[in-house]
Amino acid sequence: MATTQTNHQVDRRGRRREAKLATILTEAWTLARRDGLAAISLRDLGERVDLRQPSLYAYFDSKLGLYDLMFADGNRQLLDLVRSLSLSDDPRQAIVAFVEALVRFSSEDVVRHQLLFQRTIPGFEPSPESYELSVEVYEIARQRLAAAAASDPGDVDVFSALVNGLAHQQVANDPGGDRWVRLAARTVDMFLADVDRRRPGARNGPRQ
Amino acid sequence: MATTQTNHQVDRRGRRREAKLATILTEAWTLARRDGLAAISLRDLGERVDLRQPSLYAYFDSKLGLYDLMFADGNRQLLDLVRSLSLSDDPRQAIVAFVEALVRFSSEDVVRHQLLFQRTIPGFEPSPESYELSVEVYEIARQRLAAAAASDPGDVDVFSALVNGLAHQQVANDPGGDRWVRLAARTVDMFLADVDRRRPGARNGPRQ
DNA sequence: GTCTATATTCGGATAGAC
DNA sequence: GTCTATCCGAATATAGAC
Structure with a gap:
């Protein structure tokens, strides 16, 4: 590995990230069922997962x-x-x-x-x-x-x-x-x- | 009929309107095939049928x-x-x-x-x-x-x-x-x- | 019925500090 | 990774003159 992180740190941070990603997906599905798949808004999504809308871009492009x-x-x-x-x-x-x-x-x-x-x-x-x-x-x-x-x-x-x-x-x-x-x-x-x-x-x- | 239009006038104007409506539909389908059904834009549609976008509202609400x-x-x-x-x-x-x-x-x-x-x-x-x-x-x-x-x-x-x-x-x-x-x-x-x-x-x- | 002009809202996306 | 602040564009829809 080229980073200075220990494996321990990678694991912990990776877990946090995975967990957040999971809730993002859960809420995205909820929103899709409520408003329609095409009508999902990133603002609504951010609100539901306790993130500001721009922060979502850490999880997808x-x-x-x-x-x-x-x-x-x-x-x-x-x-x-x-x-x-x-x-x-x-x-x-x-x-x-x-x-x-x-x-x-x-x-x-x-x-x-x-x-x-x-x-x-x-x-x-x-x-x-x-x-x-x-x-x-x-x-x-x-x-x-x-x-x-x-x-x-x-x-x-x-x-x-x-x-x-x-x-x-x-x-x-x-x-x-x-x-x-x-x-x-x-x-x-x-x-x-x-x-x-x-x-x-x-x-x-x-x-x- | 309560209007003062002759039947002749109603026919002629009705025909014009129907014709325009038909081209609107034709172009709407074309646009849908090109961009996707959900991605139709009324601006594009107006342009294609030689109407300003707000004029489309004479044909649908x-x-x-x-x-x-x-x-x-x-x-x-x-x-x-x-x-x-x-x-x-x-x-x-x-x-x-x-x-x-x-x-x-x-x-x-x-x-x-x-x-x-x-x-x-x-x-x-x-x-x-x-x-x-x-x-x-x-x-x-x-x-x-x-x-x-x-x-x-x-x-x-x-x-x-x-x-x-x-x-x-x-x-x-x-x-x-x-x-x-x-x-x-x-x-x-x-x-x-x-x-x-x-x-x-x-x-x-x-x-x- | 069509136009011009505009309101309004909402959306995704970016910059840059922390 | 998350935030604040903001941009920018696009979209639908309305007001009012002709």
């Missing part, structure tokens, strides 16, 4: 930088979720639980869903490091799907559309409810039956 | 009023589309064409998709009259689906999620392309097979 932090944060939450899901031995049951969890995740927090899955903030593009997190999520989801049922690229595309569609309808038309969550099992069955049908050697050919 | 006009405009475009689709005699083919058209509609114009299907503008809520248009679209889509295949409420919810999911993935991950458009037929087959499967008695497309 610009407002888009804040969105990038939030994007990374949301993806970490999602990563924690997909990793934590204990898989049932029954492949069907495993996928159903997986889909239900993802739809609930979206419906729990509409603005998080917006930031993670929709291009809604003018000028915002995730940094490579943040984007990497979302790729990781996608990869895990893909692997779990492949392990349980389907690995064909077309299968994956259809499945992703399916999950996204359920999540979107849930968020847009029944926020906080479970109208589309309850359709997860049925939708998964529909998907799996289709995968079966087009498997070579399957009893029934694709419908024409 | 506020910026949210402009979004309402755009929301109505987009829904009219969608309404024209769903009405214009000539239905094939084959129910499956009719639905496939329907879904493909809807996914293409979204993918053609990302910001239109955003405004119509996502809650992205803080504070914006469609007026009752504008919202009525989107209900009309949904009703027509629902009727056509019922005529061709499925009318059960659960069926409709799954189908709507499906279409939305394809559209969303297309817009988000392959804008301007057709990666998910090409999956429309397969997805519809999957859906129809599922509807069939849960109607053990009916061999052919159900009649309502």
Whole structure:
């Protein structure tokens, strides 16, 4: 290390900084839920975390930088979720639980869903490091799907559309409810039956 | 009429006004595509339609009023589309064409998709009259689906999620392309097979 | 309905001391 | 890293003449 700080100091100060950053993120989400994602104001944010507005610039370079932090944060939450899901031995049951969890995740927090899955903030593009997190999520989801049922690229595309569609309808038309969550099992069955049908050697050919 | 204008005058002036309104909408969409939906500025818009910015207020009451006009405009475009689709005699083919058209509609114009299907503008809520248009679209889509295949409420919810999911993935991950458009037929087959499967008695497309 | 002129507010961002 | 002070630009919206 080129600095004169002891490791001890680095740790303590680093911790303080991390803690502050965490509260900044928490309050940013709160503000986003209240006013809308695009309507977050750094003045309001500063007030909520007991900092003057210019002091926030010690934690990010610009407002888009804040969105990038939030994007990374949301993806970490999602990563924690997909990793934590204990898989049932029954492949069907495993996928159903997986889909239900993802739809609930979206419906729990509409603005998080917006930031993670929709291009809604003018000028915002995730940094490579943040984007990497979302790729990781996608990869895990893909692997779990492949392990349980389907690995064909077309299968994956259809499945992703399916999950996204359920999540979107849930968020847009029944926020906080479970109208589309309850359709997860049925939708998964529909998907799996289709995968079966087009498997070579399957009893029934694709419908024409 | 309580005014002293002749009908002739009303017509002429009304036409001028309608024409101007149409160009305002056209340019507003152009601006939205260029800068993002939330980043439209009334200064830029005025410049593009040869009006001083304050003169725009003769056409809407506020910026949210402009979004309402755009929301109505987009829904009219969608309404024209769903009405214009000539239905094939084959129910499956009719639905496939329907879904493909809807996914293409979204993918053609990302910001239109955003405004119509996502809650992205803080504070914006469609007026009752504008919202009525989107209900009309949904009703027509629902009727056509019922005529061709499925009318059960659960069926409709799954189908709507499906279409939305394809559209969303297309817009988000392959804008301007057709990666998910090409999956429309397969997805519809999957859906129809599922509807069939849960109607053990009916061999052919159900009649309502 | 359109203009000029302007009010007003609010936003993000920077400079520089401590 | 946090503060005070301030800049600067941009934005919507209004007033009032023509």
